[in-house]
Amino acid sequence: MSLSSRTYSKKINVWSVGALIGSLLLLAPFIAVFAGIMQDNAEWTHIAQTVLPQYLINTLILIFGVSLLSLVFAVPTAWLVANYQFPLRNLLNWALVLPLAVPTFAAAFVYYDLLDWLIPLLLFIREYAGLEASLLAESILRYGALIVLLSSVLYPYVFISLRTAFSRDQRVYSEAAQMLCRSPKEIFWGISLPLARPMLVGGLSLVIMEVINDYGAVNFFGVPTLTEGIFRTWFGLEDRSSGLLLAIIMLIMVYQLLAFEFWLRKRRRFTEGSQANAPKQLLTLSKWAGRYATLLCMIPLLVGFIFPVFRFIYWASLSAASYQPAEFFTQAFTSSSLALSASISICLMALFLAYSMELHKSKIIRQMIRVSTLGYAVPSVVTGVGVIVLFGAMDRMDAWCGYSLPFILSGSLLAIGFAYIVRFFSVAYQPLLASMQSVCKSFNEVSSLLGRSKWDGLRLIYYPLLKVHLLACVALVFIDITKELPLTLILRPSGFETLATYAYGFAKEGYIYDCALPALFIIGLGVVGLFFINKWIEESFT
Numbered sequence: 001m002s003l004s005s006r007t008y009s010k011k012i013n014v015w016s017v018g019a020l021i022g023s024l025l026l027l028a029p030f031i032a033v034f035a036g037i038m039q040d041n042a043e044w045t046h047i048a049q050t051v052l053p054q055y056l057i058n059t060l061i062l063i064f065g066v067s068l069l070s071l072v073f074a075v076p077t078a079w080l081v082a083n084y085q086f087p088l089r090n091l092l093n094w095a096l097v098l099p100l101a102v103p104t105f106a107a108a109f110v111y112y113d114l115l116d117w118l119i120p121l122l123l124f125i126r127e128y129a130g131l132e133a134s135l136l137a138e139s140i141l142r143y144g145a146l147i148v149l150l151s152s153v154l155y156p157y158v159f160i161s162l163r164t165a166f167s168r169d170q171r172v173y174s175e176a177a178q179m180l181c182r183s184p185k186e187i188f189w190g191i192s193l194p195l196a197r198p199m200l201v202g203g204l205s206l207v208i209m210e211v212i213n214d215y216g217a218v219n220f221f222g223v224p225t226l227t228e229g230i231f232r233t234w235f236g237l238e239d240r241s242s243g244l245l246l247a248i249i250m251l252i253m254v255y256q257l258l259a260f261e262f263w264l265r266k267r268r269r270f271t272e273g274s275q276a277n278a279p280k281q282l283l284t285l286s287k288w289a290g291r292y293a294t295l296l297c298m299i300p301l302l303v304g305f306i307f308p309v310f311r312f313i314y315w316a317s318l319s320a321a322s323y324q325p326a327e328f329f330t331q332a333f334t335s336s337s338l339a340l341s342a343s344i345s346i347c348l349m350a351l352f353l354a355y356s357m358e359l360h361k362s363k364i365i366r367q368m369i370r371v372s373t374l375g376y377a378v379p380s381v382v383t384g385v386g387v388i389v390l391f392g393a394m395d396r397m398d399a400w401c402g403y404s405l406p407f408i409l410s411g412s413l414l415a416i417g418f419a420y421i422v423r424f425f426s427v428a429y430q431p432l433l434a435s436m437q438s439v440c441k442s443f444n445e446v447s448s449l450l451g452r453s454k455w456d457g458l459r460l461i462y463y464p465l466l467k468v469h470l471l472a473c474v475a476l477v478f479i480d481i482t483k484e485l486p487l488t489l490i491l492r493p494s495g496f497e498t499l500a501t502y503a504y505g506f507a508k509e510g511y512i513y514d515c516a517l518p519a520l521f522i523i524g525l526g527v528v529g530l531f532f533i534n535k536w537i538e539e540s541f542t
Contacts, residue, residue, distance in 0.1 A: 019356035019365050022349060026372035026422050029386025032393070033247050044242050047233065055229040055246075059212065059253075061143060062150065062225065066211050067204055069151035073300040074158035074203070079188060080297060082166035085282040086290035092297045093163075094534050099304030100156040101526025103483040103500065105216025106519040107149040109507045110308040112220055115145060146221045150214065152304030154207045161203030165196035208257060212250065213379040215486035216504055226250050227486065230381045244389070247382040254377050309523060315516035323517060332521055335498035338413070339481040342420040343428075343474045349421065350428035351470065354436050355458050376426035384490035387419045416491040423487060424480050428473040435469040436462065475529040482522050 080086070081093045118141055126134035193200075215227045224232070226246060234243035285293055357369050375383065463470075485500045492501060499518045506515035 016356070016365055019353055019369060022353055023365075023368040023372040025418075026375055026425055027368075029383055029390050029419070029422055030251070030375075030378065031386075032389040033244060033251065033382060033386040035389070043237075043239050044245055047239075047242050047246075051224070051229065052246075052249075055224055055226045058218075058223050059225040062147065062211050062218070062223070063208050065143070065147035066150045066154065067207060069147055070155040070158050070204070070207050071200075073151060073155035073304075074162055075193075075200075077297045077300060078159050078162035078166055079192070080293045082163050083283060084290075084293060085284045086293040088294050088297075092294070092301070094531075095301055095305075096159055096297060097156045097530055097534055098301065098527060099153045101479065101523050101530055102153045102305060102308055103216070103485070103519070103522060104150055104153055104210070104214050105220065105485055105500070105504055105507075106312075106515075106522065107153050107304070107308055108146075108217035108220040109503075109512060109515055109519065110311050111145055111149045113512070115141060142221055143223065146217060146223055148303065150211060150217060152300060154210050155300055155304070157206040157210070158200065158203035161199040162196055165199040166192055205257060209254065209377055209379075212254065213381075213486070215381065215489070220507065226253075227379055227381045230385065231486075231489075234385065243385060247385050250379050250382050254379065255374075257377075309520070312516040312520045312523070315513040316520060319513035319516060323514070328517060331497050331499060331502045331518065334496070335482065335500070335502075336525070338417070338498065339478050342417050342424075342481055343477040345417070346421050346425055346477050347428045347432070347470055347473045350425060350432050350473065351458075351463075351466070354429060354433040355462060357433060358436060373426040373429050375422045376424060378423070380423060380484060380487035381490065383419055383423045384487045387415055387422070387491060391415050391418075412493060413496070416488065416493075419487055419491055420481055420484070423484070424477050427477050427480055431473055431476075432466065432469060435466055472533050475532050479526045479529040482525050 077092075077096055081089055081096070122134050122138055122141075125137050212225075213227065214225075215231065218225050218228050219231075226249065230243050230246045230250075233239050233246060284290075353369050353372075357366060482498075483500060484498075485504060488498050488501050489504075492498070497505070499522050503515040503518040503522070506512070506518075
């Protein structure tokens with residue numbers, strides 16, 4: 001056998017073929033979406049001239065407003081808990097992450113009827129300023145309430161990133177600034193915030209992606225965005241070709257955001273010195289300054305977690321007599337089982353592809369794996385549409401190859417499980433790859449020198465070392481799947497409900513009190529998962 005043949009056989013093996021097939025499966029729904037451009041569409045011109053501008057404007061308004069308010073919530077709180085000692089600081093350090101357990105659609109249930117309290121104000125404006133002024137004020141209040149509730153449950157993405165950055169701050173620079181008599185304000189703006197900019201951009205990008213992805217809250221508040229537009233066009237008007245074009249517009253927006261984030265990170269390079277990971281000495285605030293710091297940190301926690309949870313508890317007590325425990329526990333078991341099985345499958349697949357990324361130096365395979373991890377950046381509705389198109393084409397195989405499947409893929413649990421894998425694969429893959437590169441950096445070469453196979457290296461070395469990381473990823477993916485609404489609404493089989501669709505269905509039908517118990521169950525699962533994830537993060541950076 002020639003040298004070129006032996007080299008080729010080394011590149012083509014179980015790991016490379018498996019990585020290539022896995023990457024293609026993760027990319028298949030998005031390829032199906034872009035294939036929809038080739039369809040004839042007579043209605044698109046009308047949609048583009050009438051409702052598309054409003055979809056884009058509303059989406060951009062929410063992106064700007066939620067991003068700005070998330071920074072207001074996250075930046076000062078992360079700075080305080082990372083640098084100062086004050087009353088309840090240790091509790092708030094963990095509790096400020098809890099709003100992430102509250103789904104956006106659940107927060108919309110809680111805050112929507114609060115707009116009714118402002119009806120006297122709107123009547124006053126209508127009486128003294130006219131109908132148009134009253135309608136304008138109503139729109140401003142509705143958009144403002146939506147921005148506040150979305151920011152209150154999404155700001156932890158930025159908070160976690162900044163807390164980590166501020167905690168690992170370059171202590172030598174801060175001490176040098178203090179020796180030069182710089183104030184804490186000057187240190188924050190001149191040193192800490194610029195050093196934390198990559199983490200801030202990363203956290204803010206996640207917030208923006210969640211805003212673009214949201215369907216439940218915007219639908220409940222009657223603010224049509226691009227996601228809402230796809231639902232209306234695809235399922236309301238049954239115009240699938242226009243829905244595909246709207247999905248492509250969303251994909252372009254998301255990838256432009258990712259390209260902008262990459263451009264920012266590439267233009268600004270940050271180098272950590274030898275003392276980057278040295279423990280930071282917390283400064284003790286004075287009595288009144290400590291009280292103000294505690295109050296400031298309590299505001300986003302009160303808005304994003306405490307108030308929604310206590311209101312759900314109150315609603316659940318009002319509807320306890322009319323609840324059917326058997327039906328609820330059936331939905332809870334179905335939802336939890338689906339989320340757990342999908343989470344385990346996703347994390348095992350992520351471990352396989354992360355290990356394949358470490359094994360192979362092939363640029364094609366590595367690039368395919370990188371591209372396939374962008375599914376989390378794609379809105380759920382786009383992923384759902386892609387899976388519908390892909391599985392629908394597979395169901396119609398007999399039309400072009402003379403062979404049909406013995407079962408229907410569309411509208412099955414297999415479709416929704418596959419969509420979960422495509423959507424949330426990156427949530428498990430990125431942490432596992434980072435952990436593998438830091439924890440198991442050179443063990444693969446050592447196991448090869450000892451005559452062990454690649455499978456033995458994964459089973460005997462990598463898996464035991466990454467077991468805790470793997471469990472944390474399972475918990476993180478489980479939380480995301482439990483909260484997922486638009487993807488489940490699109491793909492669920494007839495009569496199938498998860499906790500998210502169960503709660504959303506009650507709220508849409510006007511049974512607002514009945515949505516409380518499933519919403520509380522979702523939040524409870526999220527709190528338990530966040531507790532373990534937060535402990536893992538703290539241990540990883542201490």
